[in-house]
Amino acid sequence: MWFNINPASSIPIYMQLINEVKAAIARGVLAPGERMPTVRDLACSLGINPLTISKAYQKLEQEGVLVTMRSRGTFVAQKPAITDKTAELAKVREMLDRVLIEAYHAGITPDEIKTLLEESIRDLILKGGNKQSE
Amino acid sequence: MWFNINPASSIPIYMQLINEVKAAIARGVLAPGERMPTVRDLACSLGINPLTISKAYQKLEQEGVLVTMRSRGTFVAQKPAITDKTAELAKVREMLDRVLIEAYHAGITPDEIKTLLEESIRDLILKGGNKQSE
Amino acid sequence: MWFNINPASSIPIYMQLINEVKAAIARGVLAPGERMPTVRDLACSLGINPLTISKAYQKLEQEGVLVTMRSRGTFVAQKPAITDKTAELAKVREMLDRVLIEAYHAGITPDEIKTLLEESIRDLILKGGNKQSE
Amino acid sequence: MWFNINPASSIPIYMQLINEVKAAIARGVLAPGERMPTVRDLACSLGINPLTISKAYQKLEQEGVLVTMRSRGTFVAQKPAITDKTAELAKVREMLDRVLIEAYHAGITPDEIKTLLEESIRDLILKGGNKQSE
DNA sequence: GTGGTCTAGACCACA
DNA sequence: GTGGTCTAGACCACA
Numbered sequence: 001m002w003f004n005i006n007p008a009s010s011i012p013i014y015m016q017l018i019n020e021v022k023a024a025i026a027r028g029v030l031a032p033g034e035r036m037p038t039v040r041d042l043a044c045s046l047g048i049n050p051l052t053i054s055k056a057y058q059k060l061e062q063e064g065v066l067v068t069m070r071s072r073g074t075f076v077a078q079k080p081a082i083t084d085k086t087a088e089l090a091k092v093r094e095m096l097d098r099v100l101i102e103a104y105h106a107g108i109t110p111d112e113i114k115t116l117l118e119e120s121i122r123d124l125i126l127k128g129g130n131k132q133s134e
Numbered sequence: 135m136w137f138n139i140n141p142a143s144s145i146p147i148y149m150q151l152i153n154e155v156k157a158a159i160a161r162g163v164l165a166p167g168e169r170m171p172t173v174r175d176l177a178c179s180l181g182i183n184p185l186t187i188s189k190a191y192q193k194l195e196q197e198g199v200l201v202t203m204r205s206r207g208t209f210v211a212q213k214p215a216i217t218d219k220t221a222e223l224a225k226v227r228e229m230l231d232r233v234l235i236e237a238y239h240a241g242i243t244p245d246e247i248k249t250l251l252e253e254s255i256r257d258l259i260l261k262g263g264n265k266q267s268e
Numbered sequence: 269m270w271f272n273i274n275p276a277s278s279i280p281i282y283m284q285l286i287n288e289v290k291a292a293i294a295r296g297v298l299a300p301g302e303r304m305p306t307v308r309d310l311a312c313s314l315g316i317n318p319l320t321i322s323k324a325y326q327k328l329e330q331e332g333v334l335v336t337m338r339s340r341g342t343f344v345a346q347k348p349a350i351t352d353k354t355a356e357l358a359k360v361r362e363m364l365d366r367v368l369i370e371a372y373h374a375g376i377t378p379d380e381i382k383t384l385l386e387e388s389i390r391d392l393i394l395k396g397g398n399k400q401s402e
Numbered sequence: 403m404w405f406n407i408n409p410a411s412s413i414p415i416y417m418q419l420i421n422e423v424k425a426a427i428a429r430g431v432l433a434p435g436e437r438m439p440t441v442r443d444l445a446c447s448l449g450i451n452p453l454t455i456s457k458a459y460q461k462l463e464q465e466g467v468l469v470t471m472r473s474r475g476t477f478v479a480q481k482p483a484i485t486d487k488t489a490e491l492a493k494v495r496e497m498l499d500r501v502l503i504e505a506y507h508a509g510i511t512p513d514e515i516k517t518l519l520e521e522s523i524r525d526l527i528l529k530g531g532n533k534q535s536e
Numbered sequence: 537g538t539g540g541t542c543t544a545g546a547c548c549a550c551a
Numbered sequence: 552g553t554g555g556t557c558t559a560g561a562c563c564a565c566a
Binding site for chain 5 (some may be wrong): 144172173184185186191192202203204205206207208240
């Protein structure tokens with residue numbers, strides 16, 4: 001399967017997998033309601049310990065990104081369950097602050113960041129947007 | 135001293151300190167050329183082991199954020215050393231992708247992110263700019 | 269294990285270990301992809317604190333000489349990652365300048381140095397080359 | 403005076419000074435018999451602690467590079483005192499090994515090193531050679 | 537007084 | 552079992 005995992009990365013494998021799944025959904029590569037591969041299958045095709053896959057799936061379920069149906073398998077949730085908008089906005093704001101700080105130390109200007117954000121939006125969400133509007 | 139450290143966090147203490155120092159510099163709270171508190175002093179005032187402080191300082195020096203002068207102490211570097219702009223831009227782009235993906239799953243729109251970014255720029259960098267020019 | 273460490277030397281132990289590992293790889297004693305001994309194992313067999321081994325391994329990873337895979341262990345990197353050739357050439361040139369200066373004060377002629385270099389190349393790299401192609 | 407000292411370097415200042423003096427002599431910038439600046443003067447012009455200068459001078463005297471004449475000052479020694487040629491050759495050989503190992507990990511070939519050595523000899527010693535043959 | 541290194545011993549996340 | 556982090560306490564080179 002098409003998940004990009006780097007076992008030599010400092011980011012834990014289960015975390016990488018979580019990010020990859022979220023990215024695939026945001027990009028529309030994985031559509032709401034779509035069935036996820038079995039833990040065993042994915043473990044096999046990625047060459048990763050099944051327990052690690054399992055951990056990622058569990059976390060994704062906790063976040064409401066995936067849904068497990070008893071003995072039917074795991075599926076992509078229908079829509080992003082918004083719990084606490086204010087909290088979520090604060091979290092994103094914090095992430096942006098971190099980006100700005102890193103950018104500052106790399107000599108990247110706010111304007112350059114804005115341009116990068118525009119690019120990122122175009123590349124990432126629009127692609128997903130088409131799929132979602134089907 | 136005024137660094138925000140949470141020993142209970144899952145983020146390693148030395149990493150938190152690295153982030154705090156970078157943030158302080160980006161905000162202009164710490165000016166280029168300014169002397170950092172002694173490893174021992176900071177260890178004492180933060181209630182942290184000196185080795186942990188030392189580790190953070192060393193990593194920051196590797197990144198070119200701090201400079202330590204033999205037995206004189208550690209100082210804020212004069213300017214963000216720009217190494218490989220293309221690589222840095224790619225890194226920031228990747229961070230923004232991550233923000234967008236997280237935001238997507240939290241039901242936050244691209245427009246809302248743009249607004250948050252504007253706010254972040256205003257609060258963070260501008261504050262530093264004013265402080266520095268005072 | 270076969271690393272030559274002298275705890276009485278003025279060169280820090282972790283630095284000595286770094287040098288020894290690099291030498292072993294250049295000589296072909298350690299092949300790309302090969303698994304390094306465990307931090308604990310090496311610490312035990314060298315009679316050194318595990319933290320010191322860990323520090324050396326981490327520095328070597330930063331340099332791209334070793335790669336550590338999550339809870340699988342540490343491995344010799346596949347190939348010397350070339351980053352900035354010009355910078356590397358300058359660094360080597362500087363090292364050679366230092367050798368020449370030392371040699372000058374020891375009454376050693378440039379021709380003698382050239383001969384020594386030929387010998388060193390024969391003994392060091394060729395040995396590695398043969399070993400690797402066996 | 404014209405010595406290149408970087409207080410932010412990881413190399414101790416007294417060591418940098420030792421290297422600079424040796425380099426100046428090898429390049430012929432400092433001629434045998436020439437008078438070295440006073441410890442106090444040099445300390446002043448380099449902005450360095452006099453004790454540090456003193457330490458460097460002492461080490462250089464131990465190596466036979468400088469000679470102190472009672473209350474007359476410190477002078478560049480007449481010629482490199484060769485003590486144990488075999489030992490010196492071994493020392494240089496070891497330095498060359500280190501260069502080769504570093505070069506290997508930077509993806510630099512033996513041939514490239516040979517070229518760099520030729521360049522270094524031309525730039526460094528020849529310049530000094532002229533002065534010495536005067 | 538400054539940072540750098542090392543030890544012994546402990547706990548933790550990850551796979 | 553793997554490496555990563557942290558502590559408390561010690562010693563050292565450098566300036």
